[in-house]
Structures are given as C-alpha cells and as structure tokens.
Amino acid sequence: MGHSLLVASMGFALLGSCWMMVVLAWQYPWLLHLLFFAVSTLSFFGLAALCLLLYFIQMAYESEKGALQLLPPEAGKTLNLSIFEIVEVLSRAIMRPLYDWLRVLLLINLDLDEDTRKEILEEMSPEFRRRIFQYSLGQLLPKRLQRFILGRRYSESKSPGDMQELFGNPTSHREKGEKGEKGEIRVRGRSLSRSQSLTDLLAFLKTVDNSPSKQSSVIEKILASKVADGAIWTMSQGAVHQYESHLSSRVRTFLENVSKKPENPLLRVPWRVINWELTAARSVLRTMVSLFNEPEADVIQKKDA
Known part of the structure; x- marks a missing residue:
C-alpha cells in the first residue's frame, strides 16, 4: 500500500509538470523557451563545476601535499599560526593604523600640554610619524602617479628635499625664499627643518599652535x-x-480620585488619613523651604546694606 501511494504521488507530480508545460507552451511560448534555455545552461555549468570539484577532491586525497598544493604558500603559514597570532596580525594591520589616525586627530583638535603631546607622538609608529609630519602629500603619492604629475622632472632627483621642490614652482624665487633651504619649512618667520627626532616634531607642533587658527579655546x-x-x-x-x-x-x-470624597463609608476613614498625611507632608516641606530661604535673604540684605 505504501509503495503504491509513492508511485501515485510521483505520477500526479509528473502529470502536473506536463500540464504546466502544455499551458505555458499554449499561452506563453516565449516563457517556455526562456525556461528551457535557463535550465539547460545551468545544468551544463553545474555539471562542469561538479566535475571540477570532484577532480580537486581526488587530487587532494591522492597527492602527498593534499589541498595545500592548490593554495598559495602563505596559506600553509597561516594555518600553522594560532588564533592569537592571527588576531595579532589583523590588529597590527587594521587597528594600529586606525589608532594612529585617532592620535593625529587628538593632536589637531584638542588643546594638550607638552607631556601629553609627547606621549601621543611616542605611541605612534615611527614610519607613520615620518609620513605624517615629515613628508608632503606629493611625496606620499605612488611612484607612477608622481611620474605622471611631474613628467620629465621626476627623473631629475629622487631625494625627499628635491622632490619637495619639484612639487612646488621651481622658478618662483619668492616661494624659495619662504621655504628656505631644502627640507625646511618656515612658520611665522622661523624655519624648521624636517627631522626624524621627536624634539623637532614637538617644536613643529608648538609653532603651529602659535598660529591664529589655534587660538580658539x-x-x-x-x-x-x-x-x-x-x-x-x-x-x-x-x-x-x-x-x-x-x-x-x-x-x-x-x-x-484622591481629592474626591468617596461615597462608600468604609473608604472615608482611609481617605481622611491619606489627606492628613499629605497635608502634614506639605506643611513640613514648606517649613524646610522657608528655613533654607531665610539665610539667603539675610545674606542679600547684608550685601544691600
């Protein structure tokens, strides 16, 4: 009986599918063509992906190195690391640069003392500190983009000082006088050379703090x-x-409801007690307020006198 019901279910499902195909071919022939095209195309690509997957599985089981031979060499090193080491690598690559940028924002937006600035600068990575405070934006661009912007002048010099002058106007003597020597900048009449030392960075921040834009506490x-x-x-x-x-x-x-006198005689006694308590509490509060207000009034009178 159970097998006959299963056969009957499959037969009805087949009849329903055939009936649907007939109706689609009769009313919407283009939809039937599109459905046939999609099913046949997906079947071919699915069989190709299945064969490729079976090939990789067979290669992984039969070869000595397994599936690692299909992956780049760094994959084996990554699998050999512990979870702590992987999280540390991700933190070094993502979180530390983010924290460095937050420190830069703190230096720019907050009015900090010298010790706090020194501590923030020391917490930055040296490479990030050099890139932020010592290099210009043009020097931080990729080499190909620098070559595209500068053209033939890019091959004239590769030192940071010369590259800084190349991004400016080399024919302007007035601009050269403002910059001073190579690798120097001039802030309000004082020149400050770009150095890797922490002292010069602090001096640079001090000179910037003296500008009018920072006097906004x-x-x-x-x-x-x-x-x-x-x-x-x-x-x-x-x-x-x-x-x-x-x-x-x-x-x-x-x-x-509380202020209205209840109609039930049994509730009038509790209502009277509650009213008495509220009246007593109100009088106590008024007395305390008057006691607190009297000294203030005496002080005001003495000041007026």
Missing part, C-alpha cells in the same frame, strides 16, 4: 556649552512631551 568652550545646553533642552522637551502624551491623563485621574 574660548570659542571651543562656547561651542561646548551651546552643545550641552542644546542637548539638555532637547532632553527636557522630550521628557515633557513623553509626560504629556503618556502620563498626564493618568496623573490627573489619580489626583481627582
């Missing part, structure tokens, strides 16, 4: 206070809106 305080006031106002308005939309009606109903 008052503006920063004002902006910070405005932002704080705006945030507090937004939170207070949101709290008022939430109270008005959700709790105000319930609070009013509760106050009305």
Whole structure:
C-alpha cells in the first residue's frame, strides 16, 4: 500500500509538470523557451563545476601535499599560526593604523600640554610619524602617479628635499625664499627643518599652535556649552512631551480620585488619613523651604546694606 501511494504521488507530480508545460507552451511560448534555455545552461555549468570539484577532491586525497598544493604558500603559514597570532596580525594591520589616525586627530583638535603631546607622538609608529609630519602629500603619492604629475622632472632627483621642490614652482624665487633651504619649512618667520627626532616634531607642533587658527579655546568652550545646553533642552522637551502624551491623563485621574470624597463609608476613614498625611507632608516641606530661604535673604540684605 505504501509503495503504491509513492508511485501515485510521483505520477500526479509528473502529470502536473506536463500540464504546466502544455499551458505555458499554449499561452506563453516565449516563457517556455526562456525556461528551457535557463535550465539547460545551468545544468551544463553545474555539471562542469561538479566535475571540477570532484577532480580537486581526488587530487587532494591522492597527492602527498593534499589541498595545500592548490593554495598559495602563505596559506600553509597561516594555518600553522594560532588564533592569537592571527588576531595579532589583523590588529597590527587594521587597528594600529586606525589608532594612529585617532592620535593625529587628538593632536589637531584638542588643546594638550607638552607631556601629553609627547606621549601621543611616542605611541605612534615611527614610519607613520615620518609620513605624517615629515613628508608632503606629493611625496606620499605612488611612484607612477608622481611620474605622471611631474613628467620629465621626476627623473631629475629622487631625494625627499628635491622632490619637495619639484612639487612646488621651481622658478618662483619668492616661494624659495619662504621655504628656505631644502627640507625646511618656515612658520611665522622661523624655519624648521624636517627631522626624524621627536624634539623637532614637538617644536613643529608648538609653532603651529602659535598660529591664529589655534587660538580658539574660548570659542571651543562656547561651542561646548551651546552643545550641552542644546542637548539638555532637547532632553527636557522630550521628557515633557513623553509626560504629556503618556502620563498626564493618568496623573490627573489619580489626583481627582484622591481629592474626591468617596461615597462608600468604609473608604472615608482611609481617605481622611491619606489627606492628613499629605497635608502634614506639605506643611513640613514648606517649613524646610522657608528655613533654607531665610539665610539667603539675610545674606542679600547684608550685601544691600
């Protein structure tokens, strides 16, 4: 009985498929052609992928090196590392540069003392510190892009100082006078050579801090206070809106029920007790407020006198 039901199910499914194909061929012949094309194409590509997968599996099982011979040499070294070492490599490649850029943003946007700046600079990697503070943007471009921008002048010199002058205007004497010697920059009349030492980097930051764009501590305080006031106002308005939309009606109903004298005689005694307690608490609060306000009034009178 079970086998006959299975045969019947397969027969009905085959009849349904044939009926669907007949209806599609009768009403939508183009859809049937598209379906036949898609099924046949996917079948061919699927068989090709299956044969390739079986070939790789057979090669992996029969060869001495296994599937590693199909992978690059770095794959074997990676599989030989522990999870801690892999996470450390990823952190060194992703997180440390990100932290270096965050330190640069801190140096630019915050008013820090010399010790804090020195500590932040020491935490940067030396290569990143050299690229940020000593090299110009033109020197950080890829070599092919530099050759495309400079043209024939790119082959004239490969030293960092000469490359810095090549990206400027070599025919302008006024600009040369502002820059001074090769590898030097001039900030407000003082020249500062680009060096790899930490002391020169701190001196460079000091000269930049003396510029008018950095003398904005008052503006920063004002902006910070405005932002704080705006945030507090937004939170207070949101709290008022939430109270008005959700709790105000319930609070009013509760106050009305409490202030109204109950009709049931059994509830009048608890109601009287609650009213007495509320009256006593109100009088105590008024007394405490008056005691706190009296010294302030005396101080004001003394100041006026």
